[in-house]
Amino acid sequence: AAYFTPPHLVSYVLDIMLEQGIEPGKHRILDPASGGAAFLVPLAAWIAQNARQKSIPAETILQSIELTLAGIEIEPQLAKLSHTLLADLLRPELTAARRSLNISITRTSTPKLETPNTPYDAVIGNPPYGRVFRPSDALLSRFADVITDGYVNLYALFIEQALRWVRPGGLICLIVPMSFIGGAYFAALRKRILEVADVLRVDPIDKRSD
Numbered sequence: 239a240a241y242f243t244p245p246h247l248v249s250y251v252l253d254i255m256l257e258q259g260i261e262p263g264k265h266r267i268l269d270p271a272s273g274g275a276a277f278l279v280p281l282a283a284w285i286a287q288n289a290r291q292k293s294i295p296a297e298t299i300l301q302s303i304e305l306t307l308a309g310i311e312i313e314p315q316l317a318k319l320s321h322t323l324l325a326d327l328l329r330p331e332l333t334a335a336r337r338s339l340n341i342s343i344t345r346t347s348t349p350k351l352e353t354p355n356t357p358y359d360a361v362i363g364n365p366p367y368g369r370v371f372r373p374s375d376a377l378l379s380r381f382a383d384v385i386t387d388g389y390v391n392l393y394a395l396f397i398e399q400a401l402r403w404v405r406p407g408g409l410i411c412l413i414v415p416m417s418f419i420g421g422a423y424f425a426a427l428r429k430r431i432l433e434v435a436d437v438l439r440v441d442p443i444d445k446r447s448d
Contacts, residue, residue: 243273243276243277243364243413247364247413247443248276248277248280249280250441251277251362251363251411251413252277252280252281252284252362254411254439255267255360255362255409255411258409258438260359260360260408260409262281262284262285262306262307263284263285263288263289263302263303263306264306265306265359265360266305266306266308266356266358266359266360267281267306267307267308267358267359267360267361267362268308268309268310268358268360268361268362268363268403269308269309269310269361269362269363270309270310270348270361270363270365270396270399270400270403271310271311271348271363271364271365271366271396272309272310272311272316272317272320272343272363273311273313273316273320273364274316274319274320274323275309275319275320275323275324276364277362277363277364278307278309278320278324278341278343279320279323279324279327281307282303282307282324282327282328283327285299285302285303285306285307286299286303286327286328286331289302296330296331296332296334296335297331297334297335299328299331300328300331300332300335300337300339303324303328303341304339304340304341304342307341307342308341308342308343308344308358309341309342309343309344310343310344310346310348310351311343311344311345312345312346312347312348314345317343317344317345320343321339321341321343324339324341325338325339348365348395348396348399349377349381349392349395349396349399351399353402353403354403357403357404357405357408358403358404358405358408359404359405359408359409360404360408360409360410360411361400361403361404361408361409361410361411361412362409362410362411362412363412363413364412364413365392365393365396365397365412365413365414366392366393366396367391367392367393367414367415368391368392369389369390369391369392370390370391370392370395373388373390377390377395378390381394381395381398382426383398383426383430384397384398384426384427384430385426386422386423386424386425386426386427387423389423391417391423391424393412393414393415393418394418394424394427396412396414397410397412397414397418397427397431398427398430400412401430401431401434401435410435413443416442419440
């Protein structure tokens with residue numbers, strides 16, 4: 239399912255990322271549920287704007303974005319939209335460099351992917367939520383570390399993938415339901431997080447309807 243991420247939440251996540259020392263254009267950043275590029279477009283804009291102010295060549299700007307930003311999106315039309323929005327944002331650079339945009343937006347289901355050879359510096363985004371009914375034995379086995387009593391929620395799988403894919407000392411910042419904090423079905427997820435990561439902050443979103 240596709241989820242809309244309000245701009246103020248996107249800005250909030252990006253601010254946290256910057257506070258923690260993750261620099262767009264330098265560090266490798268993944269959005270594992272990139273949708274319509276709600277996070278990728280602001281990240282690319284940040285890189286491009288800062289580079290333009292320094293009169294950095296167009297090709298260098300494009301390479302910086304292409305080598306450091308990546309997305310995963312299961313819906314082909316949303317993945318295509320992401321590419322279109324990014325290309326529109328970077329039209330001046332693409333025109334000057336006389337080429338098309340070559341950014342990694344993988345069209346597949348994030349839980350099905352294996353751990354990449356090179357970990358990411360940061361994994362950020364707004365993963366999908368919702369119970370997975372009748373999960374396969376393979377899925378239950380693969381994500382056993384974050385599953386309690388056979389109850390599977392999509393966002394728990396995305397958190398586990400983020401834990402597997404981020405480098406030691408890297409950052410994970412995801413917008414997820416508060417149920418993981420105290421819900422009985424998320425005991426394994428909480429245990430897993432505390433075993434392999436340091437929780438820097440948990441910020442509740444009070445006005446969910448807005």
